[in-house]
Amino acid sequence: MTELEMIQQLRKGNELAFKQLVEDNQDMVYNTALSIVQHAADAEDVAQEVFIQVYRSIDQFKGDSRLSTWIYRITVTKSLDLIRSRKRKKRFAFVTSLFGPNNEILHDPVNFHHPGVELDQKEQAAELFRLIDQLPENQKTAFILLKSEELSYQEIAQVMELSVSAVESLLFRARQNLRKLLETQTIKPKGQQQPK
Structure with a gap:
């Protein structure tokens, strides 16, 4: 059909x-x-x-x-x-x-498992998605559609009802913001070694 x-x-x-x-x-x-x-x-x-x-x-x-x-x-x-x-x-x-009941600060653990992530990478993926979740809404949406759904810039533009140049700008800012967030976390971009 x-x-x-x-x-x-x-x-x-x-x-x-x-x-x-x-x-x-x-x-x-x-x-x-x-x-x-x-x-x-x-x-x-x-x-x-x-x-x-x-x-x-x-x-x-x-x-x-x-x-x-x-x-x-x-x-x-x-x-x-x-x-x-x-x-x-x-x-x-x-x-x-x-x-909590004794005035201790509580932290909600991230309970996130994406089906496309290998078991040994789940913890790192959960942390990465937690960081992505901190992006502004439009940046987060564009980034997820590109990286998780593997849509083209043109397809993302259609889904978000934006121009391709606006999508490029959002993705550029999303990458910059993620880089800043990554620098403050223990997770490092691929290929970058943890200090020993």
Whole structure:
């Protein structure tokens, strides 16, 4: 089934076409969401919301980009919406969550495992994703789409609805910011030796 045929079938409410769409895109949606929200259960929730929105709003798809680009865009938006809503909720409990019962400072351990990372590199990957999470929202999104999803600059521009030069600028700033963050952490860029 061509993309155009699939869109026509989706608009008619064809369940087999929708099932095919989910099968073709579920890994991409889940992995993109996981890279942004950094929690498996949240990524599953986002993926479910993405496909519900695709099903409900397929009539709004204009066809000015590939269907997968539109789905990426929805995935990024839903993932960032989840993070924003969590941040709003966390603000209320922020001060009390910093301290334990004996006024000791608490640190939430990062519980993040991306399916594309080898077992022996999980700890380093979790730390790297924690640093990526500290980037400004647009830089983080562009960086994840480039490095985790391996999209081209042109594809990232379409997903984020920006110009290619704006994406290049975001990625340049993201790399600079990550380099600064890496310098203050124990994790080092590839090829750089730890001091002995």
